[in-house]
Every structure is written in C-alpha cells, then in structure tokens.
Amino acid sequence: MSGMPHGMTQTAQAQAHIDSSAVAHNLAQIRKRLGTSRARIWATVKADAYGHGIARVLPGLTDADGLAVRDLPEAQACRAAGWRGPILVYGGLHRPDEVALLGASDLHLVISHPAQLAWLQAAAPSAQPPSVWLRYAGDTRLGGFDDADYAQAYGRCAELREQGRIADIGHLNHYARSEDADGIAEADLHFRGAIEGRPGPISTCNCAALLLHPDHAAQTDWIRPGLMLYGASPIPDVHHGPGLGLKPAMRFTARLLATQALRQGAGLGYRGAFTAPRDMRVGLVSCGYADGYPRHAQTGTPLLVDGQPTRLLGRPAMDTLAVDLTDIDVPGPDAVVVLWGDPRNTVESVAASAGTICAALLTGLTPRVAMLGD
Amino acid sequence: MSGMPHGMTQTAQAQAHIDSSAVAHNLAQIRKRLGTSRARIWATVKADAYGHGIARVLPGLTDADGLAVRDLPEAQACRAAGWRGPILVYGGLHRPDEVALLGASDLHLVISHPAQLAWLQAAAPSAQPPSVWLRYAGDTRLGGFDDADYAQAYGRCAELREQGRIADIGHLNHYARSEDADGIAEADLHFRGAIEGRPGPISTCNCAALLLHPDHAAQTDWIRPGLMLYGASPIPDVHHGPGLGLKPAMRFTARLLATQALRQGAGLGYRGAFTAPRDMRVGLVSCGYADGYPRHAQTGTPLLVDGQPTRLLGRPAMDTLAVDLTDIDVPGPDAVVVLWGDPRNTVESVAASAGTICAALLTGLTPRVAMLGD
Numbered sequence: 001m002s003g004m005p006h007g008m009t010q011t012a013q014a015q016a017h018i019d020s021s022a023v024a025h026n027l028a029q030i031r032k033r034l035g036t037s038r039a040r041i042w043a044t045v046k047a048d049a050y051g052h053g054i055a056r057v058l059p060g061l062t063d064a065d066g067l068a069v070r071d072l073p074e075a076q077a078c079r080a081a082g083w084r085g086p087i088l089v090y091g092g093l094h095r096p097d098e099v100a101l102l103g104a105s106d107l108h109l110v111i112s113h114p115a116q117l118a119w120l121q122a123a124a125p126s127a128q129p130p131s132v133w134l135r136y137a138g139d140t141r142l143g144g145f146d147d148a149d150y151a152q153a154y155g156r157c158a159e160l161r162e163q164g165r166i167a168d169i170g171h172l173n174h175y176a177r178s179e180d181a182d183g184i185a186e187a188d189l190h191f192r193g194a195i196e197g198r199p200g201p202i203s204t205c206n207c208a209a210l211l212l213h214p215d216h217a218a219q220t221d222w223i224r225p226g227l228m229l230y231g232a233s234p235i236p237d238v239h240h241g242p243g244l245g246l247k248p249a250m251r252f253t254a255r256l257l258a259t260q261a262l263r264q265g266a267g268l269g270y271r272g273a274f275t276a277p278r279d280m281r282v283g284l285v286s287c288g289y290a291d292g293y294p295r296h297a298q299t300g301t302p303l304l305v306d307g308q309p310t311r312l313l314g315r316p317a318m319d320t321l322a323v324d325l326t327d328i329d330v331p332g333p334d335a336v337v338v339l340w341g342d343p344r345n346t347v348e349s350v351a352a353s354a355g356t357i358c359a360a361l362l363t364g365l366t367p368r369v370a371m372l373g374d
Numbered sequence: 375m376s377g378m379p380h381g382m383t384q385t386a387q388a389q390a391h392i393d394s395s396a397v398a399h400n401l402a403q404i405r406k407r408l409g410t411s412r413a414r415i416w417a418t419v420k421a422d423a424y425g426h427g428i429a430r431v432l433p434g435l436t437d438a439d440g441l442a443v444r445d446l447p448e449a450q451a452c453r454a455a456g457w458r459g460p461i462l463v464y465g466g467l468h469r470p471d472e473v474a475l476l477g478a479s480d481l482h483l484v485i486s487h488p489a490q491l492a493w494l495q496a497a498a499p500s501a502q503p504p505s506v507w508l509r510y511a512g513d514t515r516l517g518g519f520d521d522a523d524y525a526q527a528y529g530r531c532a533e534l535r536e537q538g539r540i541a542d543i544g545h546l547n548h549y550a551r552s553e554d555a556d557g558i559a560e561a562d563l564h565f566r567g568a569i570e571g572r573p574g575p576i577s578t579c580n581c582a583a584l585l586l587h588p589d590h591a592a593q594t595d596w597i598r599p600g601l602m603l604y605g606a607s608p609i610p611d612v613h614h615g616p617g618l619g620l621k622p623a624m625r626f627t628a629r630l631l632a633t634q635a636l637r638q639g640a641g642l643g644y645r646g647a648f649t650a651p652r653d654m655r656v657g658l659v660s661c662g663y664a665d666g667y668p669r670h671a672q673t674g675t676p677l678l679v680d681g682q683p684t685r686l687l688g689r690p691a692m693d694t695l696a697v698d699l700t701d702i703d704v705p706g707p708d709a710v711v712v713l714w715g716d717p718r719n720t721v722e723s724v725a726a727s728a729g730t731i732c733a734a735l736l737t738g739l740t741p742r743v744a745m746l747g748d
Contacts, residue, residue, distance in 0.1 A: 012444060012445040012447070012465055012468045013445075013447075046664075046692070046693065047664035047692055047693065047742060048741070048742065050664075051664070051740070070386060070693050071386040071387075073386070073387075090693070091386055091631070091660075091693070094386045094629075094631060094660065095707075095708055112632060113631075113632040113634070115632070115707060137634075139641060139646070140642070140643055140644060141634070141636060141640060141641070141642050141643075141656075142642070142643060142658060142691060142694050142696060143631070143632060143634070143658055143694070176641065176643065176644050176645055176646060177644075177645055177646075255468075257465070257468060257487075257517070258486060258487040258489070258517060260487070260511075260515070260517070262515060266515060267513060267515070267550065268514070268515050268516070269514055269515075269516060269550065270514060270550050270551075271550055271551055271553075272513070272550060272551075282515075284516060284517055286465075286468065289733075289734045289737065289738065290420075290421035290424075290425070290733075290734075290737035290738070292738065292740070295730055295731070295734045296670065296729070296730070317516060318420070318421055318733060318734075318737060319420065319421065319444050319464070319465070320516050320517070322516065333469070333489060334469055355670070356669055356670070357669070359663075359664075359692060360663045360664075360669045360692075363663065363664035363692060363740065364663065364664070364666065364738065364740060365740065366425070366666070366737065366738060366739065366740060366741075367422065367740075367741050368421060368422065
C-alpha cells in the first residue's frame with residue numbers, strides 16, 4: 001500500500017481478512033467437545049498461526065491454556081504480542097546457543113533427540129527453568145525417541161530436574177493416522193508401554209484425534225488443536241468446518257478485473273488449459289499462484305463472485321485466475337471474489353480440488369497478499 | 375530474527391539467498407541470444423521479481439532497457455529502489471482512481487480492456503503522459519482485444535494521443551504455446567493481421583519464445599524475459615538453466631536438525647507416506663510446506679545435504695522434511711541442506727518432481743523464509 005494516495009485501495013492486491021472472533025468461537029467449540037474433561041488446550045499457532053498472524057489471532061485465544069509454536073523466536077513473538085501464559089515449543093532447542101533464549105517464564109520444550117538434553121545439561125541453571133515434554137517417535141517417526149531410547153531419555157530428564165535445570169517432565173506423542181477410526185489404538189498401546197511407570201502429564205491428541213477419538217482425548221492432560229482453531233475440518237472428506245460448528249478465520253479475496261466473451265471451441269490460458277464447450281462469459285480475477293492460490297487447482301474449483309457461487313476455469317496463472325460468469329448475473333467491475341473462507345466456499349473444497357490439504361493453503365500465502373486484521 | 379541475541383543465527387528458519395550478480399550474468403546471456411538485433415529488453419520483475427525481491431535483484435539489472443511489473447504500486451517500488459528507466463505495467467490501470475499514480479515519467483501501460491481507455495480519457499492531461507501497449511487477446515485470451523475490437527481500441531488510443539493524454543502506442547501479444555516448435559506461427563499470423571497498418575513498436579516474446587524462436591524474437595522491438603533472468607529454464611523438459619549458460623539467482627536452504635535410524639518396514643510421516651524398504655538413516659530438515667516447499671513433492675525429489683546429493687523421503691510436513699542419509703557420509707549436526715538453486719540441484723528438478731513449474735516455486739516462498747541479499 002505504500003505510495004498509494006490516501007483513501008485509495010490497491011485492488012490489484014489479493015487480501016486475507018483475519019477474524020479473531022471466529023478463532024474465539026472455534027476455541028469454544030473445541031472446549032465443548034472435551035465435555036467435563038479437565039484436559040487443557042495448547043492452541044497451536046506455529047507457522048505464524050497457520051498463516052493468519054499470531055498478533056491477529058491472539059485476541060481470540062484469551063481462553064486458551066497455552067500456545068504451541070515451532071521455535072523459541074516464535075515464542076518470543078507470542079510474548080511480544082502480549083501472551084503471558086505457557087508456551088509449548090515443538091522444535092525445542094534447534095542448537096546449543098538457543099539456551100540463551102530460555103530466560104522467559106513458562107516455557108515448555110519438546111525434546112526430540114539426545115543432543116537437546118546435552119545442551120540443557122551444559123546450560124547454566126536458570127531461576128525459571130523450562131519444563132520439557134519428551135517426544136515419543138510413535139508411528140510418524142518425524143523425530144522423537146523410540147522404545148529402545150525413551151527410558152534413558154526420561155532418566156536423563158529426571159537428572160536435569162534434580163539439578164534444577166528443568167521443571168516438569170511430560171510425555172508427548174503424535175499419531176500418523178488419527179483421522180482413521182482404528183488409527184490410534186495400536187499406536188497408543190506402544191506409547192503407554194514406553195511411558196509406563198514414568199510420571200508426568202500426557203499430550204497426544206490433535207484436532208483429528210479430538211473429533212474421532214473424543215473419549216481418548218478427554219483422558220489426556222493437554223490436547224493440541226491447530227486446524228479447527230482456524231475454522232477448517234481435520235477430516236474434510238467427512239465434514240467441512242461449518243458442519244462441525246466452526247467459522248472460517250481467514251477470508252481470502254481478490255477483485256474482478258475484467259469480463260470477456262469466450263467463443264465455443266476457444267482455448268483459455270497457457271497451452272489451452274481450458275477449452276470452451278459453448279459460448280461463455282469469463283471473468284479475470286487479480287490473484288494467481290504468486291499469491292499462494294494453488295496452481296494445482298483445477299477447472300471447477302469453487303469460488304464466489306459478488307456473492308454468487310461459480311468455478312475456476314483452466315489453470316491459475318502467476319497473477320490471474322479465470323472464472324466462469326456464464327450462468328450468473330454479470331457483476332459490476334471491481335466485484336469482490338472470495339477464493340476461500342466463506343461457509344459457502346470453504347478452504348476444504350479448494351484443497352480437495354487442488355489435491356492438497358487445508359493447512360498447506362492457509363500457511364501458503366505469500367508476502368504479496370495484504371493481511372488485514374479485525 | 376527479532377529478539378535473537380546478537381550474533382546468533384536462527385537455524386530453524388529456512389533461507390533464500392539472492393545473488394544479483396547471477397541476474398546480471400543471466401541478463402547478459404539473454405542479450406547474447408539476441409545477436410545483432412536491436413530488440414530491447416523488458417526485464418520482468420513482477421511478483422516482487424519472481425519472489426527474489428525487486429531491491430535485491432536491481433543491482434543485476436542495470437543493463438536492462440526497462441522493467442516490467444504487474445501494477446502501478448510495483449512500479450513505484452522500482453522507482454523507490456532506484457530504477458530510473460522505462461517501466462512496463464502489465465496490468466495497466468486496475469481502476470479509475472489509479473490515474474492519480476501516472477505522474478511518474480516513462481510509464482508504459484498495457485491496455486487489456488476498453489474501460490481502461492475510458493479512465494485515461496477522463497483523466498486530466500499530464501505533462502508526462504504514459505505510453506500504452508495494446509494487448510491482443512491472442513491464444514491465451516487472459517485479457518486483451520480480439521480481432522473484432524483491436525482496430526477500434528487502436529483508434530481510441532490515437533485520439534488519446536492527439537489529446538496529449540498518452541505518448542506512444544505499442545502492440546503487445548503473449549503466446550499460449552511458445553514452448554513448442556510450431557507454437558507461434560499461426561498465433562503470430564493473427565496478431566500481424568490485427569495490427570496491420572497501425573504503426574507502433576511490437577512486443578510478443580517471453581523467454582520460451584526467445585529460446586525456441588530466436589529469429590522471430592530478434593525482429594521484434596522489445597522482448598519480455600522473466601524466468602531466465604532468475605536462472606531457470608523455460609523449457610525444463612529439454613534444458614535446465616545451467617545447460618543454457620544460466621546461473622541460479624536464488625539458493626533456498628535449510629538446516630539439518632537431527633538424524634535417526636529407520637528400520638526396514640517402518641513407516642515415516644503422516645499415514646506412512648514412506649515405508650523403509652531396508653534399514654535406513656534419515657535426516658530431519660527444518661523446512662516444510664509452510665515455507666513454500668511444495669507439498670506435492672514426492673519421495674525422490676533431489677536435494678543436497680552438506681554438499682552431497684540425496685533425496686526427499688515421504689511427504690513434506692508443515693515444518694519438517696525427511697531426507698535419505700543412508701548412503702552418504704553422515705553430515706555433522708546443523709549441516710546446510712540445499713532445497714534448490716544449485717547447478718547440481720536445480721529448481722527445475724524440484725518442480726518436475728512436484729508436478730509444477732519453476733515460477734510457482736520461486737514466487738511461492740512465504741514470509742517465514744529469511745530473504746538474504748548479496
């Protein structure tokens with residue numbers, strides 16, 4: 001927007017409107033699913049709150065019990081935005097010198113490999129030592145300790161606790177198949193075997209586990225929802241967010257630039273990505289893959305033009321999408337196009353049409369998109 | 375990096391290193407292909423220089439004849455970064471009030487639909503009127519005038535020129551199939567028919583047209599290279615950038631976080647995206663789809679770990695990639711992983727493995743990536 005005369009909106013720029021009240025609503029819905037359980041909630045705000053912006057969503061997270069981030073600089077961003085509660089750091093320490101960032105209170109480090117324990121051992125004891133969560137390798141095996149190493153890692157943590165270098169020790173697991181009805185039973189059996197006889201709070205469940213295995217989630221100490229906070233469903237083949245009582249927290253929009261006729265048989269876009277089966281009216285929209293709209297999206301991907309449902313035609317180009325205006329009221333120039341984030345045009349439906357997942361779309365917007373808060 | 379103690383690098387963060395001298399080298403290679411032609415070069419820097427950053431690449435573009443951007447705010451960014459030469463604005467005017475941005479000298483507006491001419495007509499004449507380039511709809515049909523409307527649009531431009539509202543009138547086309555040996559002949563015949571008898575400079579050729587139809591490109595007045603400036607090939611099935619004498623301008627890197635054993639038969643990642651065919655050693659890398667690494671990348675996508683070629687395993691997660699370290703010297707912790715942008719690991723090869731194009735990868739990095747200049 002820099003350089004634009006005062007009062008002028010920059011309509012070539014796609015926009016993402018972030019609604020923190022939707023985040024608050026979604027958090028309440030998540031809490032409701034826990035029923036009478038005393039399980040607490042780590043609100044997952046890694047990847048800058050799944051692309052929404054930590055500072056923009058934070059007003060919607062006052063009722064969260066803690067925030068979960070990737071790394072210590074993200075934890076610092078949460079503190080800078082005003083968060084005073086616990087913070088879980090999934091990546092723990094990325095290298096030895098990050099121990100210099102451990103001064104802040106109420107930090108919880110996920111420990112995924114032995115070197116991280118050595119770095120904690122070498123650090124000077126702190127007046128406010130971090131808690132740690134030992135990560136079980138589980139069935140994703142993207143870091144963590146397997147059955148052979150878990151006991152030893154726990155033992156080293158107990159020593160660190162005795163030395164005052166850490167506070168509490170928790171147990172963390174992550175399921176590879178929590179979207180499946182039979183996806184966690186066996187995985188959990190292994191996890192319970194590894195932690196048996198080793199006291200500490202337990203955190204194993206993401207959104208999909210909460211939805212499909214609610215009784216299990218209710219018996220853990222902390223759940224770690226991400227996607228549902230932002231209004232999207234973790235089981236998009238079965239339910240979209242609105243069907244789960246959720247509200248989209250991001251509304252991704254662009255503007256209609258021009259309309260044109262397309263004759264029967266004419267090709268549209270590079271290599272004739274779409275060929276008109278009849279005479280059509282086409283709209284050109286100021287958004288493309290350089291904004292983070294998925295280039296894999298296919299003809300038929302839904303969107304709203306001036307509030308009317310219609311579809312993408314052909315392949316997204318770098319700066320431009322073509323949309324079908326043939327059977328809808330021709331909108332005025334400069335009409336708003338909703339790319340995703342409306343109950344009638346969910347990010348789930350765009351992800352399905354692009355062969356990807358909601359989280360990849362939400363976290364994939366580029367710096368070219370204007371991010372707008374409440 | 376905010377909040378990190380002085381001297382500490384933030385290793386959880388993926389980085390894109392931009393080399394403006396590679397851009398200068400690539401521009402010289404493009405000029406060389408024009409031979410003795412007097413065709414001039416619009417260096418295409420839209421989408422913030424294909425994701426490299428206009429200010430970072432500008433030192434490499436001092437020999438360009440002009441810059442080409444999407445919109446007037448991008449043109450202003452070029453001026454702010456120090457560019458004093460001509461600027462071509464592909465999107466022309468996006469709405470009436472953008473005429474307020476036309477004061478700057480040497481602006482060239484691409485005109486794609488009649489309303490833009492009406493907006494110019496309604497604007498106050500300027501001491502430094504813009505030039506216009508009429509866009510022919512051609513065979514992409516993503517905006518522009520078709521055969522029925524081109525003559526009338528040219529006539530209106532001639533009137534605007536007489537009124538002093540615009541300077542020169544040029545002719546612009548864009549081919550849907552310039553990557554094909556037979557991709558432009560018929561398209562060009564239509565274009566030549568539309569502009570016949572209407573004086574003005576001609577610009578029709580992008581990188582692919584320059585490579586595959588060099589004699590044709592040499593006979594036009596301005597070419598509009600984009601991808602080759604950044605070191606990537608527009609015909610990646612035939613040549614990668616280094617094979618065309620080009621140097622990658624972006625080197626996208628992350629760090630190795632940890633290594634772990636993976637037993638034969640064990641699954642890795644969500645839903646067991648990869649299953650180990652034998653006992654293996656796996657590295658975990660601090661990069662994921664939330665950085666803009668393509669989630670569609672498949673097992674086998676090439677990358678370099680500590681300078682050694684290896685491959686992706688399974689699906690990229692939001693924050694983490696798994697890589698195969700079984701048959702390479704086990705690198706030290708914190709080793710550099712080149713995701714793309716090395717002659718031995720081109721962005722073309724990653725794009726091929728992810729079923730996409732180089733431009734989508736280069737323009738797709740998210741704000742989470744640290745952008746570093748020379």
